Amino acid sequence: MQPYTFTPIGLIHSPFKEKFGIPRQPALAQSARMTLELLPPFNQPDTVRGLEAFSHVWLQFVFHDTLARGWSPLVRPPRLGGNAKVGVFASRSTHRPNALGLSLVPLLGVDTRNGVTLTLAGADLLDGTPVLDIKPYIPFVEAIPDARGGFVDGPPPTLVVRWSAVAQQQLAAQPGAAELAALIDEVLAQDPRPAYQDDPGRVYGVHLYHSNVRFRIADGVAEVLEIAAFAPN
Ligand code: SAM
Numbered sequence: 001m002q003p004y005t006f007t008p009i010g011l012i013h014s015p016f017k018e019k020f021g022i023p024r025q026p027a028l029a030q031s032a033r034m035t036l037e038l039l040p041p042f043n044q045p046d047t048v049r050g051l052e053a054f055s056h057v058w059l060q061f062v063f064h065d066t067l068a069r070g071w072s073p074l075v076r077p078p079r080l081g082g083n084a085k086v087g088v089f090a091s092r093s094t095h096r097p098n099a100l101g102l103s104l105v106p107l108l109g110v111d112t113r114n115g116v117t118l119t120l121a122g123a124d125l126l127d128g129t130p131v132l133d134i135k136p137y138i139p140f141v142e143a144i145p146d147a148r149g150g151f152v153d154g155p156p157p158t159l160v161v162r163w164s165a166v167a168q169q170q171l172a173a174q175p176g177a178a179e180l181a182a183l184i185d186e187v188l189a190q191d192p193r194p195a196y197q198d199d200p201g202r203v204y205g206v207h208l209y210h211s212n213v214r215f216r217i218a219d220g221v222a223e224v225l226e227i228a229a230f231a232p233n
Helices: 165-172 177-189
Strands: 010-013 033-038 056-062 100-111 117-121 130-136 160-163 204-208 211-218 221-229
Touching: 056 117, 160 165, 160 177, 165 177, 165 221, 177 204, 177 211, 177 221
Parallel strands: 160 221
Antiparallel strands: 010 033, 010 130, 033 117, 056 100, 056 130, 100 117, 204 211, 211 221
8 A cells, every 4th residue: 555645734732741641531631721723724714614613623633752663563551550452453552553643622712813723622632743634523423422442441540639738839820820720630630650650759740831740649649749830951
């Protein structure tokens, strides 16, 4: 078969500045507001005419950050604890023969005043993700309430999130404090650690919006320790 070449139609601007901490599927962190900026020549109002009538859209995108790692026939889904293997096509792994992702996300707004920008919620996308296509979600054909979900039948277990007094104080100094706090709660509740890691003493850092959030996890509780303005190394 001949290879095919596709051109990104837009770029994601997301609070997730690194892979660590991004929810493993959309909708798990509904506070994650992001925008999709369409690129020329697709950034004309005609391409999105009528889209605002849909509440949700499918995004097809490139796992650009891990593209170079290639793929393997078997993968270890985090939901199976990181040990059991399933076929790549029985998974939503990023390491696929064609590094394409698919996310269903709420569409909050369509702005065509200066190019085209879509406002989205709850997506599981890294900042800078190239988007290849947008399609409206059609509930009467695509919502299947009694479908079987294999090894991901149901939402993942969540952690309790607590904040240290220091972190609560530091939060107030961060831009968009309320939105940031909601996102931190959702991201940490999902337990962002790799499946095989359980080290209660370890302090982790995650880069969300313009902030670096330090936390640790022990006995089913994630504790926010510190929040500071993000400073690149
Ligand atoms: N909903 C999508 C799907 O099923 O195709 C993505 C599922 S994948 C398991 C979700 C993970 O992809 C996120 O937790 C994040 O680590 C990773 N991710 C998101 N954007 C990415 C990008 N642009 N490049 C590489 N990895 C990315």
